[in-house]
Amino acid sequence: MTEVADGLEASFEAQDGTGAAIARPMLAGSRAPGAAAFESFVRSGVGGLEVKAFTGASDAAGGVAVPDEIDTMIDATLKSISPIRSIANVVQVGSSGYRKLVTSGGTPSGWASETGSRDETATPAFHEIAPPSGELYANPAASQAMLDDAAFDVEQWLAGEIAAEFAKAEGAAFVNGDGTDKPKGFLQATVSLAGDATRSFGQLQYLPSGAAGAFGDDAEETLIDLVQTLRPPYRQGAVWVMNSATLARIRKFRTSAGEFLWQPSLAAGQPATLLGYPVVEAEDMPDIAANSLSIAFGNFKAGYLIAERSATQILRDPYSNKPFVHFYATKRVGGMVSNSEAIKLMRFSAS
Structure with missing residues (x-):
């Protein structure tokens, strides 16, 4: 037994002495911390994701915030699918409510001589804009077997599914939404x-x-x-x-x-x-x-003004519909004609 161990040790020493790089398989943990943690969460429900506790309705309820790299992919895809979003004024808000003041009428002026009196001019009228908003959600599902497949790009699939659902609902609401629990479209x-x-x-x-x-x-x-x-x-x-x-x-x-x-x-x-x-x-x-x-x-x-919460929230639900895993994503979006x-x-x- 001692001779076998000595032989292995000599073999390792010989390999190190050549100066050649030793090919070792890359571990999941060696990737970017955010990406590895999110994939671990999606595939198995565990991982080092930070749990937030904030919604527009209750401080006690919350979800899991999507990592920046996933949120960026969703936004980029939405712009290419939902045309009104790409041409409208989009603002990011930190709460469920948003107010904007718009003036109309301008500020009238007048002419006077060097020493002539100046009468008071009219003041522009102020109008408050409060875009009606609603909770936009998507609830795609995948089987646990598909999530376990190492060759399956979970992040790309999740971003694509959520983007398609959000873009379909947004496109209709920005054009013809009635303003009840959703944006008010400009045709309304x-x-x-x-x-x-x-x-x-x-x-x-x-x-x-x-x-x-x-x-x-x-x-x-x-x-x-x-x-x-x-x-x-x-x-x-x-x-x-x-x-x-x-x-x-x-x-x-x-x-x-x-x-x-x-x-x-x-x-x-x-x-x-x-x-x-x-x-x-x-x-x-x-x-x-x-x-x-x-x-x-x-x-x-x-x-046209679109007001949205900057972060998309996702809840992973592997229990309600076994053997499928649901990913319930929500985002608060509002909109209306501003001018x-x-x-x-x-x-x-x-x-």
């Missing part, structure tokens, strides 16, 4: 034919297409009129928003000179344009029908 705002000077704050101006459920005699002029209803300060950064069916009809329109109104992108990564402005396809916009608000044009960075002068709509009606 009160609409009016009145211009910016006379319209009440919070109402969106619409322009009739000239015919019920269709474009009028001159679609090009109607689209140009819609662009011009948006005042110049808002046109910088303005975009068109419509679904694919509406865009398909507009892409066939030609000018009197025979040129297409729609211009394809000339460079990779650049959007196609309509009358010089980018087009965003949002499938939650309604199809063209009688009295439908199927086209929006405006500066959504100035006109009704920055978004214009086209209603497919005669007036």
Whole structure:
């Protein structure tokens, strides 16, 4: 037995003496601490994750905070799937409530001589914006056998599942949400034919297409009129928003000179344009029908506000539906029109 041990020791000494690197399998613990801990939690329910105790409703209830690397993947995927999020003003909040003040009317001024008296000028009107919000959740599941498979990319799967669920719900709510336990979509705002000077704050101006459920005699002029209803300060950064069916009809329109109104992108990564402005396809916009608000044009960075909690919370539930493991993810999101002068709509009606 002593001879065997001496032989092994001599073999190790000979290997070390060559100076060659000894190939050893990498252990899970040698990776980045956050990634290893999260994968251990997802696969087996144990790990060194910090448990938080905060929700908007109760201090005693809480979940497990998603590591930064996972939260980053979810946000990046949401921007590519939910188009309104990518063009709106998104703010991160630390609580369930959010308030924003918006002024209207400007600050009037006046002229006077060098020694003339100065009368008091009017003060801008203040309006409080409080986006309605709700708890956005996803509850994907996987079998324990799939989680045990070492070749399965658990983190990528979890990020993709949550992102797909969140993007689907967000896209519909930002466009047409009723504001009850969810964001209020911009198409749910009160609409009016009145211009910016006379319209009440919070109402969106619409322009009739000239015919019920269709474009009028001159679609090009109607689209140009819609662009011009948006005042110049808002046109910088303005975009068109419509679904694919509406865009398909507009892409066939030609000018009197025979040129297409729609211009394809000339460079990779650049959007196609309509009358010089980018087009965003949002499938939650309604199809063209009688009295439908199927086209929006405006500066959504100035006109629509999204307020969200910065952290996504996940609860791992391996007990409710054995042998499946559920990952219950929640995120609080709110939204509403913040500046009704920055978004214009086209209603497919005669007036």
